[in-house]
Amino acid sequence: MACCTAKSRHSSYRQDRVWKDTGYLIPAFIHLRRCHNNPMLGPTVLVLAPTRELASQIQDEVVKFGRSSRVSCTCLYGGASKGPQLREIERGADIVVATPGRLNDILEMKKISLHQVSLLVLDEADRMLDMGFEPQIRKIVDEIPRTRQTLMYTATWPKEVTKIAGDLLRDPVQVNIGSINELVANKSITQYVEVVPPMDKQRRLEQILRDQERGSKIIIFCSTKKMCDQLARGIGRSFNAVSIHGDKSQAERDNVLNQFRTGRAPILVATDVAARGLDIKDIRVVINYDFPTGIEDYVHRIGRTGRAGATGVSYTFFSEQDWKYAGDLVKLLEGANQHVPPQLLDMASRGGTGGPRNQAAGMSRWDGPGGSRFEPAVGGPCWLWWS
Numbered sequence: 001m002a003c004c005t006a007k008s009r010h011s012s013y014r015q016d017r018v019w020k021d022t023g024y025l026i027p028a029f030i031h032l033r034r035c036h037n038n039p040m041l042g043p044t045v046l047v048l049a050p051t052r053e054l055a056s057q058i059q060d061e062v063v064k065f066g067r068s069s070r071v072s073c074t075c076l077y078g079g080a081s082k083g084p085q086l087r088e089i090e091r092g093a094d095i096v097v098a099t100p101g102r103l104n105d106i107l108e109m110k111k112i113s114l115h116q117v118s119l120l121v122l123d124e125a126d127r128m129l130d131m132g133f134e135p136q137i138r139k140i141v142d143e144i145p146r147t148r149q150t151l152m153y154t155a156t157w158p159k160e161v162t163k164i165a166g167d168l169l170r171d172p173v174q175v176n177i178g179s180i181n182e183l184v185a186n187k188s189i190t191q192y193v194e195v196v197p198p199m200d201k202q203r204r205l206e207q208i209l210r211d212q213e214r215g216s217k218i219i220i221f222c223s224t225k226k227m228c229d230q231l232a233r234g235i236g237r238s239f240n241a242v243s244i245h246g247d248k249s250q251a252e253r254d255n256v257l258n259q260f261r262t263g264r265a266p267i268l269v270a271t272d273v274a275a276r277g278l279d280i281k282d283i284r285v286v287i288n289y290d291f292p293t294g295i296e297d298y299v300h301r302i303g304r305t306g307r308a309g310a311t312g313v314s315y316t317f318f319s320e321q322d323w324k325y326a327g328d329l330v331k332l333l334e335g336a337n338q339h340v341p342p343q344l345l346d347m348a349s350r351g352g353t354g355g356p357r358n359q360a361a362g363m364s365r366w367d368g369p370g371g372s373r374f375e376p377a378v379g380g381p382c383w384l385w386w387s
Contacts (some may be wrong), residue, residue: 007033010231019134021057021058021061021115021200022065024047024121024123024151024153025058025061025062025065025066026065028045028095028119028121029066029069029071030118031044031045031067031095031118031149032044032045032069032095032330033069035118036349037091037094037116038116039072039093039094040091040092041092041113041115041116042112042113042114042115042116043074043093043094043095043096043112043114043116043117044095044116044117044119045094045095045117045118045119045120045121046095046097046098046114046117046119046120046121046140046141046144047095047096047097047098047121047123048099048100048103048120048121048122048123048128048137049098049124049128050099050100050123050124050127050128050130050131050133051077051099051127052077052078052079052080052099052242052250052253053253053257053278054123054124054199055075055076055077055098055099056075056276057098057278057279058075058123058331059073059074059075059097062095062097064181066095067312071091071094071095071353072091072092072093072094072095073094073095073096073097073368074088074089074093074095074096075096075097075098076089076096076097076098076099076102076103076106077098077099077102077250078099078101078105078190079249079250079253080103080104080250082105082106085102085106086106086111089106089111096112099133100128100136100137100140101133101136102137103136103140104136104140105109107139107140107143111113111268114143114144115143115144117144117148118144118145118147118148118149119148119149119150119151120141120144120148120149120150120151121150121151121152121153122137122150122151122152122153123153124153124154124155125152125153125154125161125164125165125175126154126155126156126157126158126160126161126382128153129158129160129161129164133217133312134164136162137164137266138167141161141168141181141340142365150172152165152168152169152172156296178264179314183337184299184311184331184335184336185299185302185303185332185335186302186303187336187337188306188309188310188311188312189302189305189306189311189312189313189314189336190311190312190313190314191301191302191314191316191333191336191337191338192313192314192316192339193314193315193316193318193329193333193340193344194315194316194317194318194339195318195319195341195343195344195347195369196317196318196319197319198297198321201289201317202234202235203326204317205220205231205235205287205289205317206235206238207241208285208287208315209238209239209267209320211263212284212285213284213380215266216266216284216285217260217264217266217268217280217282217283217284217285218266218267218268218284218286218287219268219269219270219283219286219301219304219305220241220267220268220269220287220289221270221271221272221286221287221288221289221290221292221301222270222271222272222289222290223290223292223293224271224290224359225245225246225247227289228244228245228269228270228271229245229289231243231249231269231289235269236266238262239267240265240266240267241251241265241267241268241269242256242259242265242267242268242269243256243268243269243270244256244257244258244268244269244270244271245270245271246271256268257278257280259350260280261280269289272292272300272301276368278304280304281307282310283304283307283312284305284312285305285312285313285314285315286301286302286304286305286312286313286314286315287313287315287316288290288301288302288314288315288317288319289317290315290317291316291317291319291322291325293316294325295325295328295329295332298325298329298332299332301314302316303312307333312387318344318347319346319371323347323350323351326344326347326348327348327351329344329348330344330345330348333384356384
């Protein structure tokens with residue numbers, strides 16, 4: 001935060017979602033007091049986020065912390081009518097929080113001006129690039145004065161992030177909290193990995209759910225939207241479960257998250273993209289029903305629990321089809337002083353050393369400059385660039 005207010009260029013890592021938000025919002029409020037811009041002519045601060053849920057959460061934090069300063073904020077995201085959002089823009093906003101797709105649409109309609117933006121925040125930049133938002137981000141940045149200050153948060157350092165950082169930032173300074181040279185898991189999380197045949201997974205899942213304390217908040221990760229819905233229906237006969245994924249409407253997603261937060265439905269079945277960036281407190285258990293398509297996503301998933309000094313538990317179903325991640329998973333478990341099942345060790349010894357992940361020309365997308373690996377500690381390092 002001190003680096004932000006001093007207008008330095010740096011990056012940082014926060015394990016807790018809210019602390020990361022306040023890490024750039026408090027400096028943003030100070031920046032607004034110095035600028036004295038007219039919000040009717042456009043925002044002074046622009047925050048880009050990958051999902052509508054995350055954008056809404058950031059807006060909530062702006063409202064909470066900026067109420068006494070009378071900071072106005074508008075949230076722009078897809079899946080909802082443009083009309084109310086356009087009317088909010090017309091009323092003026094000091095801070096605009098937006099997903100790149102919706103903001104780009106409104107820019108093309110010439111309904112918003114970014115000529116006053118002097119502070120740009122790219123939150124979860126790596127996820128925005130994963131979701132294919134790079135063209136929209138570049139178009140948006142072209143509308144912002146080059147004299148801006150830019151904050152860029154990223155949980156990983158793939159070559160795509162390296163490229164866009166080099167194009168958008170000038171002489172940035174990087175600050176990292178936590179390890180970036182190796183993948184590590186939060187030691188506050190007790191990790192259980194079970195080698196389970198696919199046909200036995202739902203039966204074992206129900207056993208685990210019955211063993212949990214009544215009312216415990218639990219997230220179950222599945223690999224596909226179809227499986228999310230099927231599993232939520234399958235266990236819904238015995239447990240209060242709801243599902244969330246990208247095909248649900250905004251109203252449906254809001255309703256699901258409200259049920260989960262309030263405890264009316266303490267079990268959330270989700271895909272990775274839908275759950276990324278959600279700030280939900282007191283998640284006790286994470287269950288990987290399907291193993292993710294990379295060890296990095298495994299760390300992100302289990303990092304939904306064990307936050308802010310609390311302890312957590314994760315269960316992971318591993319099968320023969322996941323063999324290529326066995327070696328990396330063994331290394332991760334050993335590094336966190338967790339039990340490694342003999343069957344997993346056997347898979348690793350047979351060559352499961354972490355198969356290719358999004359490789360191109362023999363290079364992993366997680367390779368940084370010069371082929372070195374920059375990977376996240378749990379919760380994700382955030383490169384916060386101020387330039």
